[in-house]
Amino acid sequence: MHPPRAAAAGRTASPTTARLINDRLALQLLQSDGPLTAGQLKTLTGLSRPTVADLVERLxxxxxxxxxxxxGAQRRGPNARLYGIxxxxxxxVGLDLRTHSVTVAVADLLGRVRAERTAPIGADDTPDAAVATALxxxxxxxxxxxAEAPHTxxxxxxxxxxxxxxRLGATDWISSWHAALVGALRERTAAPVLLENEVNLAAIAERRDGAARDRDTFVLLWLGHGTGAAVVLDGALRRGASGGAGEIGFLPVPGTRALPSASGCDGGFHSLAGSAALCALAAEHGIRPLAEEAADRGPLADSPPAEALVRAAVADGDAGAGFLDALAAxxxxxxxxxxxxxxxxxxxLGGEIGRAGGDPLADRVADRLARLSPLRTDVRAGTVGGRAVLLGAVLAACDAAQNELFGPAAGG
Known part of the structure; x- marks a missing residue:
């Protein structure tokens, strides 16, 4: 358990505000440390026994x-009752939309996934057919x-x-059925439907359960089919004025033959670190996917071929070092x-490429970055795995539902 905590409600808070703050504090403790007895809630919150009794009855x-x-076996009666959320x-409900698939997870109020389904979307499917499959x-x-119906x-x-x-902005590089699905979900249910960029959700997952658990400020660099970034500053996800914070694929960098434009990121960082560019780089270094990698890629596989090549380079040891060095640069x-x-x-380093490269790639990027920048920067491989976007969606839905049912968190 955590050490005793001071009561949340200050002297100047109104009775209603004090109750809301204390209720939320108790619910947070029950979520993180529960189940708990009323006595344990009293110790952890610093509230009086009558106040705890009132909030327990209210909740x-x-x-x-x-x-x-x-x-415990030695205790009976009201003081021994364990309370849980x-x-x-x-x-x-959390959804991870890809070009050729959709994955759905249903979780409870504590964020525990109770069911999950993945469905393929055919390359020739119309938007209406894709939406129907997803629904x-x-x-x-x-x-x-x-569950009869979703809450969030x-x-x-x-x-x-x-x-x-x-709403999802109209761009040439996203699937048209994505926006249509969001609209269909909003039409068929009264529940809130939150829409978030996939990289931002992956960052939420890495901060809660992954490589950035000890960081309030970090950047998730997404390396997969394309490239992107999520920016978390002082514990807050930063989206930018138009939702474009982290669109690093458009970043002009040396080593490309052109410059990016408003209509496409060819010539930007994407041209160096996107899947197609990495496949070409691997070919230059003679890297081929492991035999088992090719066999394991089933009809629902939606990860870039570059992921298998990076994994093969890591497994090749010294033989793959040249490719990994060039990739890290x-x-x-x-x-x-x-x-x-x-x-x-x-x-x-997140996304399929960051996950496949693991620590060997992260260490190389850290070494190269130290030569380019005087700023001390820790480079870590993402640890959440291939379900980062889905987990982030579940966490976002969970936060929204708890804020509605429990009341806004202190400072939120």
Missing amino acids: QAAGLIAVVGES VADRAHL VAVDKALAAAG LAVGAPGLVDPATG RIALGAAAVCAVLDPGCVV
Whole structure:
């Protein structure tokens, strides 16, 4: 357990505000340390026994907590009752939209995934057919989780999400069915539908459960089909005025034959570190995917071929070192530009390429970055894995639902 905490409500808070703050504090403790007895809540919050008794009664009446057991065999009665959050009070849906697939996860109020479904989207499917396939996947996942309807949905998709409208911007490089699916979800349910850039969601996952758990400020550099970045400063995700913070694929860098434009990132960092560029670089170094990699790529595989090549280079040891060195030099160019502007102190390599390269690639990028920049920067391989976007979507939905049901977090 955590050490005792001071009561959240200050002397100047109104009674209503004090109750809301204390309720939220108790719920946070039950989420992180629970189940707990009323006595344990008193110790951890620093609140008086009558105040704890009142909030327990209030939260039970609201259907947010319930008695889930007793604290020990030697104790009986009211003081031994263990209280826990009613996780089934709300079901949350997270979606990870890719070009040729959609993955849906249904979680409870504590963020625990209860069911998951992945459905392929055919290259020749019309937008209407793709949307229909995705909606069926949502319904199947909800049914598998025993949920009648979602409380909150969060969708992760590539592309710009306008902070003012919450809509996916019209760009040439995203699938048209993505925006159509978000619209269909909003039409068929009264539940809030949150839309977020996929890289931003991956950053949320890395901060909660991955490589950036000890960092309030960091940049997630996404290396996959394309390139991107998510910026977290002082614990807050920064999206930019038009939702374009982190569109590093458009960053002009040396080593390309042209400059990016408003209509495409060819000539930018994407031309050095995107999947197609890395496949060409691997061919120059004689890197080929491992035999088992090719066999394992099933019909739902939606990761770039470059991922298999990077994994093969890591497995090849000295034989793959030249390719990894060249790859690290390219990645470091983008990382150096980000660090010169933001000085985040930590760069996490995410996406399929970052995950495949692991520590061997991260160490090389750190070494190259140290030569390019005087700013001390820790470079880490992402640890959440291939479900980072999906996990981030679940966490975003969970935060939104808890803020509604529990009340806004202190300072939020």
